[in-house]
Amino acid sequence: MSIAEAGEFGLIARVVAKLENYPTTLLGPGDDSAIVAAPDKRVVASTDVLVEGRHFRRDWSSGADVGHRAAAANLADIAAMGATPTALLVGLCAPADLELAWAEELAGGLADEAALVGASVVGGDTSASPTLTVAVTALGDLGGRKPVLRSGAEPGDxxxxxxxxxxxxxxxxxxxxxxxxxxxxxxxxxxxxxxxxxxxxxxxxxxxxxxxxxxxxxxxxxxxxxxxxxxxxxxxxxxxxxxxxxxxxxxxxxxxxxxxxxxxxxxxxxxxxxxxxxxxxxxxxxxxxxxxxxxxxxxxxxxxxxxxxxxx
Amino acid sequence: MSIAEAGEFGLIARVVAKLENYPTTLLGPGDDSAIVAAPDKRVVASTDVLVEGRHFRRDWSSGADVGHRAAAANLADIAAMGATPTALLVGLCAPADLELAWAEELAGGLADEAALVGASVVGGDTSASPTLTVAVTALGDLGGRKPVLRSGAEPGDxxxxxxxxxxxxxxxxxxxxxxxxxxxxxxxxxxxxxxxxxxxxxxxxxxxxxxxxxxxxxxxxxxxxxxxxxxxxxxxxxxxxxxxxxxxxxxxxxxxxxxxxxxxxxxxxxxxxxxxxxxxxxxxxxxxxxxxxxxxxxxxxxxxxxxxxxxx
Structure with a gap:
């Protein structure tokens, strides 16, 4: 079955069924926005886009592989500030004939990689597009830590x-x-x-x-x-x-x-x-x-x- | 000049020059992640993707128009929870021959729409793609309010x-x-x-x-x-x-x-x-x-x- 046959809401329902909520998820998918815990009162946020043919090839990587990699690229950006990831949001642009199974695998890969750090996919959006594209935003919490920037290195370090x-x-x-x-x-x-x-x-x-x-x-x-x-x-x-x-x-x-x-x-x-x-x-x-x-x-x-x- | 001629980092520098920081931006573009104030200890987050030919046409809308609309679609999702927007993150996938001026206009439109609510573009990512795609994530703060979900309507309301x-x-x-x-x-x-x-x-x-x-x-x-x-x-x-x-x-x-x-x-x-x-x-x-x-x-x-x- 293609994602066009499943329909936008069918696709979303199948993808959401793959997800699990963690304690940082105060409101998961299904409303206008998600709500994520930010106990530190500062939220760390990063976005990465992965484009088919540029960042991945479907003959080289499974949907689950692409999900793992898309999540990892973003979660690593959170970790690199000294923060722990709390949530992912995912935008999926896909040709109408994409197999629904591929999209479900993608969601599973994203969720499984996020689960490694106790984070989950809390929201997203889908659109038809000629180019398969996965846009991921990760959020994280500093837990009281001072963020580690790129600009603090000193001679002798x-x-x-x-x-x-x-x-x-x-x-x-x-x-x-x-x-x-x-x-x-x-x-x-x-x-x-x-x-x-x-x-x-x-x-x-x-x-x-x-x-x-x-x-x-x-x-x-x-x-x-x-x-x-x-x-x-x-x-x-x-x-x-x-x-x-x-x-x-x-x-x-x-x-x-x-x-x-x-x-x-x-x-x-x-x-x-x-x-x-x-x-x-x-x-x-x-x-x-x-x-x-x-x-x-x-x-x-x-x-x-x-x-x-x-x-x- | 095309964005390929400007190069990835040239594009980013030109786009970042269009942005202004607001008090909610604790760390803006240029590091692995941005840091945004979340005084409520809960962050509201939503993602939307806009795909050329599907959500916009360059002969119908200027880069600035697309920026305004992409920002508005996300900021409205934050408002619909009862929250005030604090930040946007933007993923831009674009053909290498896209005019740099169009990308700059897009950034200006995003920033100007966000400025209406005191929010700013705090981060993003770019990639070459055959399909011009704008993926936006908005963050917001509930200011102590109970979020308004889709599920609370009662007969008589x-x-x-x-x-x-x-x-x-x-x-x-x-x-x-x-x-x-x-x-x-x-x-x-x-x-x-x-x-x-x-x-x-x-x-x-x-x-x-x-x-x-x-x-x-x-x-x-x-x-x-x-x-x-x-x-x-x-x-x-x-x-x-x-x-x-x-x-x-x-x-x-x-x-x-x-x-x-x-x-x-x-x-x-x-x-x-x-x-x-x-x-x-x-x-x-x-x-x-x-x-x-x-x-x-x-x-x-x-x-x-x-x-x-x-x-x-």
Whole structure:
């Protein structure tokens, strides 16, 4: 059955049936607006759009995969402020002949990823469109924490990373060359594994700046460097290149550090901490902040691709 | 200059330059997430998507018009809960050859409409897409009010309306027949005039149910009837058919009540109040709630179109 056959309200009913409410949901789908708890009296909010052919392909990813990834991209933005996610809102634009089952899988993936952090899908909107598009907004609560911005890094700070990096980019390259394995890399592209708890933990540990690595580590650390008016140097020996990644890189003729330093989509978190900070669980040092500007790798300019421009 | 020539970050910089911050914006665009004041400890949130060719046409509406309408559709959903809007987040999916000026106008329209209620655009995302799509999320604050749901209408309640109705649908018909006048109707389609303050005022006056009229009065009151398990009867003599609407209807061979009862896009607010309530400013009685189910017009079934299905 297509979503046109189900009708707008049929689609919404089937999608809502996939959702579960969490304590932060004071009013879920079905009214003009949702109502979400904001105990901190400040709400953290972020929006991301995913466009078919640009951010996902239906022959590479299932509806559930796209749901997981769309949710992860937004939930990671909340975590990167030092907040815990509370809710998602979803706008789905879809061709009228989209299979209802795909839309239901999408909703299931969104809900399952949100459930990892105790959040739920509280509302949304649907429209017909020639281009399958998923627009997600995530909300979060700071729980009394000071938000960690991009602009607070200081010379002498330690640069640290939480979560895996380069795996999603490697999976993307594998898929784009027509392969389906290694499965670990392909799965990393399909469903990021985001260290959500590392965001609030970093805030509690005194992180001076933080960012979600969505476009590529160097590009995203470049945003911290620019906003903080500092220089950042990354050490390549801080990254372990897994055997799978090394083998795939060799087979595909790619430098694995292009995936690690320039690849997006893993939604690792990168942060800076004052020197001497005991890094919280899940964080590892990858470089240093110094006076100056810009990004260097092992003290030198990086010649490879630094990340994405979404209109290039 | 196209948005591809400006680049993703150039586009964002130009758009952000159009924005102004209001006191509810604790952290505006430029970080992983925005931070918005939520003094009530509950945040009201709603999402709407607008798709070119479906919700707007660039030959009918300017970028600023689309911005006003996209913002209004969402802000009205906040008002319909009895809340005041605090912020918008915007996802823009656009062909790479979209004129940068159009995107800037869109941002200006969004910001200007939000400014009417003291809210601002606090964040967003952009992506290339073959289909021009604007996804907007609005946030709002209840200010201690009990939210007004769709489910609270009781037999005996008065049905009331705030804001103009049928004008946007009339303007849409005018444009779709190839005309550009009457200007008042066309402008009503391009930029809804939403009675935002009437939402919180209705909540303060004890409204039992409320909805934003976005799909058509009968369809939207049908949502209240269904959620409240009541019947609703609307009186046609409660609606004044303006001379302009009457003339346009005669010229186009349309029953003006099709626009008034079945047309969407004006974003009027409809609510129910306990009998004997002194209706707040801007509200007028248009019918009654009774025991039973469904919608009637002057006590009879309505044979015309009741509203939209976004996949039909």
């Amino acid at each position: 330690v640069v640290a990373l939480a979560g895996r990096i380069g795996h999603a980019a490697a999976g993307y390259t594998v898929l784009s060359r027509g392969f389906r394995t290694p499965k670990a890399l392909v799965e990393a592209y399909r469903r990021p594994s985001v260290p959500y708890a590392a965001g609030p933990a970093a805030a509690d540990a005194g992180a001076t700046a933080m960012i979600d690595v969505s476009d590529g580590l160097l590009q995203d650390l470049g945003h911290i460097a620019a906003a903080s008016v500092v220089g950042v140097d990354i050490r390549t020996d801080a990254f372990e290149v897994s055997d799978q990644m090394r083998d795939a890189a060799a087979a595909l003729g790619v430098d694995p550090y292009q995936w690690i330093l320039g690849g997006g989509d893993d939604h690792a978190l990168a942060a800076t901490f004052p020197p001497g900070t005991t890094l919280p669980d899940g964080w590892r040092e990858i470089g240093k902040v110094h006076e100056g500007t810009g990004l260097t790798v092992d003290g030198r300019a990086w010649s490879g691709p630094a990340g994405w421009d979404h209109f290039k | 008065v049905v009331a309306l705030a804001g103009r109705i049928g004008h946007a649908a009339a303007g849409y018909t005018v444009l779709s027949r190839g005309f550009r006048t009457p200007k008042a109707l066309v402008e009503a389609y391009r930029r809804p005039s939403v009675p935002y303050a009437a939402g919180p005022a209705a909540a303060d006056a004890g409204a039992t149910a409320m909805i934003d009229v976005s799909d058509g009065l009968l369809q939207d009151l049908g949502h209240i009837a269904a959620a409240s398990v009541v019947g609703v009867d609307i009186r046609t003599d409660a609606f004044e058919v303006s001379d302009q609407m009457r003339d346009a209807a005669a010229a186009l061979g349309v029953d003006p009540y099709q626009w008034i009862l079945g047309g969407g896009d004006d974003h009027a607010l409809a609510a129910t109040f306990p009998p004997g309530t002194t209706l707040p400013d801007g509200w007028r009685e248009i019918g009654k709630v009774h025991e039973g189910t469904g919608l009637t017009v002057d006590g009879r079934a309505w044979s015309g179109p009741a509203g939209w299905d976004h996949f039909k």
